[in-house]
Amino acid sequence: MPVLEVDGVSMTFGQGEHAVQALKPATFSVDGGELAALLGPSGSGKSTLLLAISLILEPTTGRISLNGREVYDNGPTGVDVRAFRRQNIGFIFQQHNLIPFLTAQENVALVMQLNGAGRRQAARRATELLGFLEIAHRADALPANLSGGEQQRVAIGRALANEPRLVLADEPTAALDTERGGKVMALLRRIARERRSAVITVTHDRRMIEGFDTIYHLDDGSLTAVTRTEEGRREGRAIG
Amino acid sequence: MDLALKDIRRHLGKFVATITGVAMLLSIVLVMNGIYQGNIADGVWLIDNTATDLWVVERERGGPFNESSRMPLDSYKSIAATPGVAQASPFALYTAQRDIGGTRQQFTTVGYDVFGGLGGPGRIVRGRAIAAPHYEMVADQKLGLDLGGRVVLGTHAYTVVGVTRGAVDSAGNPLIYLSLPDAQEVQYQQDNRALAAARSTNLKRLERAGYPPEQASRLLPLLSSAGDTVNAVLVRLAPGADATAVAAHIRDWLYFNVYTTDEERELMLAGRLRMMSAVLGLFRALLMAVSIVIIALIVYVLTIEKIRSIATLKLIGAPNWVIVRMIMEQSLALTIASFAVAYGLRELIVPGFPRTLTFLAGETAATFAVMLAGGVLASLMAIWHALRTPPQLALGG
Numbered sequence: 001m002p003v004l005e006v007d008g009v010s011m012t013f014g015q016g017e018h019a020v021q022a023l024k025p026a027t028f029s030v031d032g033g034e035l036a037a038l039l040g041p042s043g044s045g046k047s048t049l050l051l052a053i054s055l056i057l058e059p060t061t062g063r064i065s066l067n068g069r070e071v072y073d074n075g076p077t078g079v080d081v082r083a084f085r086r087q088n089i090g091f092i093f094q095q096h097n098l099i100p101f102l103t104a105q106e107n108v109a110l111v112m113q114l115n116g117a118g119r120r121q122a123a124r125r126a127t128e129l130l131g132f133l134e135i136a137h138r139a140d141a142l143p144a145n146l147s148g149g150e151q152q153r154v155a156i157g158r159a160l161a162n163e164p165r166l167v168l169a170d171e172p173t174a175a176l177d178t179e180r181g182g183k184v185m186a187l188l189r190r191i192a193r194e195r196r197s198a199v200i201t202v203t204h205d206r207r208m209i210e211g212f213d214t215i216y217h218l219d220d221g222s223l224t225a226v227t228r229t230e231e232g233r234r235e236g237r238a239i240g
Numbered sequence: 241m242d243l244a245l246k247d248i249r250r251h252l253g254k255f256v257a258t259i260t261g262v263a264m265l266l267s268i269v270l271v272m273n274g275i276y277q278g279n280i281a282d283g284v285w286l287i288d289n290t291a292t293d294l295w296v297v298e299r300e301r302g303g304p305f306n307e308s309s310r311m312p313l314d315s316y317k318s319i320a321a322t323p324g325v326a327q328a329s330p331f332a333l334y335t336a337q338r339d340i341g342g343t344r345q346q347f348t349t350v351g352y353d354v355f356g357g358l359g360g361p362g363r364i365v366r367g368r369a370i371a372a373p374h375y376e377m378v379a380d381q382k383l384g385l386d387l388g389g390r391v392v393l394g395t396h397a398y399t400v401v402g403v404t405r406g407a408v409d410s411a412g413n414p415l416i417y418l419s420l421p422d423a424q425e426v427q428y429q430q431d432n433r434a435l436a437a438a439r440s441t442n443l444k445r446l447e448r449a450g451y452p453p454e455q456a457s458r459l460l461p462l463l464s465s466a467g468d469t470v471n472a473v474l475v476r477l478a479p480g481a482d483a484t485a486v487a488a489h490i491r492d493w494l495y496f497n498v499y500t501t502d503e504e505r506e507l508m509l510a511g512r513l514r515m516m517s518a519v520l521g522l523f524r525a526l527l528m529a530v531s532i533v534i535i536a537l538i539v540y541v542l543t544i545e546k547i548r549s550i551a552t553l554k555l556i557g558a559p560n561w562v563i564v565r566m567i568m569e570q571s572l573a574l575t576i577a578s579f580a581v582a583y584g585l586r587e588l589i590v591p592g593f594p595r596t597l598t599f600l601a602g603e604t605a606a607t608f609a610v611m612l613a614g615g616v617l618a619s620l621m622a623i624w625h626a627l628r629t630p631p632q633l634a635l636g637g
Contacts, residue, residue: 010418027309032464035361040338047635050635051632051635054555055633056555056630057632062379077576082557082558082559083559084557085555085557086557086558089557091555091556091634093552093634093635094635097244097548097549097552097634099552099553100250100549101243101247101249101250101251102241102246102250106241106246107459109241110241110243112563113241114556114559119241144249158556170635212282212530213542222634
């Protein structure tokens, strides 16, 4: 069963003669364990699509179903979007966006506490998660004292804190060199495979393209093509 | 997780510096409150602390504080004979500036009938009241005098037999109490050259009026009666006497102006104190407004600095109350801590402050409430801004 189903989702900004269709009706689905990329040049609509599947912007038309629950069906379905997002989606940002006055461990634990976990339980699980990301030794460091790569790993830890079924990453390798970018890609793949999460990455970083299972090509607001990579074929993925 | 507290702990230096700056400003507001109330307290201190029911002064005069008043010394006797008057005492009051304790000091001298008359020092903190007809004084401790100290005023030295605390005139200058004859002597005493000049002038005036020189010399002492005047007569009413009726009687039959203590107070507040109080009040209001604006700006800037973090919090699904709590807590912490430090600074400033500072608990509480309201208002503005911040601000480079 797909983790994310997007069916005829479109986005139009403005009204009347000022209306601009930023995303033409797009349909696709992403399974658990799948690592997908939204690829396209600036203005292609990939960020708009990301905002729609992040449940930040309400799509103008279409249906979005996440983890078996319909969130939009040509309009809201009554789901508390912010709470649903907190419970089901993890975010990884290009600039990491760690809370600067919280330590690495606190940044990860915060998301768990927002989801109702107790302070001690959140701290213990955050430490475990940082261990999984091989950065437990930097748990008490503030973001300003972490390297770019370390910050990225903490940000990934935060994204995984509530064990979300969907992880969305916005240009996670754009600010990294090829070696570090490759490590992040490997980590995202590991997350997808081991945790059975669907991982969708917005990127225009063609260096990392081969690391994905599926690539959704966007151009001028349209989903123009879907490519299954060698990695995806090895995993036995069909075009969604 | 208390995000506000975490932020404060991680940026403690910045937070402390901000609190110190705001606290210094707030301490000025608090001291201004003290100056404002102190100005009023000083202005009416002598009126409130002179145990009298009526103040009798020269006709058509608003004395003895707001303008000069001169009355014949003997007038107190006819006032004492008025129905409803239990006691009437002469009272002299004038401001002087002399060398005391090696420094030039301004003070007000009060002359009163030391043998049971009204107008003497009410609360003596050390020593005793004046018991001798001459050369004893009671002085306020602000002059730096102690018991047994001697002060030369004019041609005589006066011994301090009693010390008061907080006895001041309407300008905040300390008071000196003397016996009435001593006070009159210090006030009117002239040096020999001035006396000779006055005598010569009076002699010529008598000769021009047609008196032969020998007769003019004999009449001369009658013209030098400067010491026979007082500035007011203090009246204590007989039990059950109607103050209005007694005042009307004195006004109509003895041709003096009469004020009750409340009226004298009103005269002072509406006259001498009005302008200064208005100026101080204006400064106080301006300082308070500036303080509120600064607190508001700081709270707003503290929020704007975190706007990307706030967008991130919204994006990862943090409920609004988490953001509201963070902003509100920081705002309250800033305001409350600043006020507490300001209060401490005020306590440090008070002992060395050159003027009387009077603090009213209600006014201090009101100032705190206004500051707190300003802080809350500022945090509401910041919250409004934060809640309008789109979560997508966290995305992108």
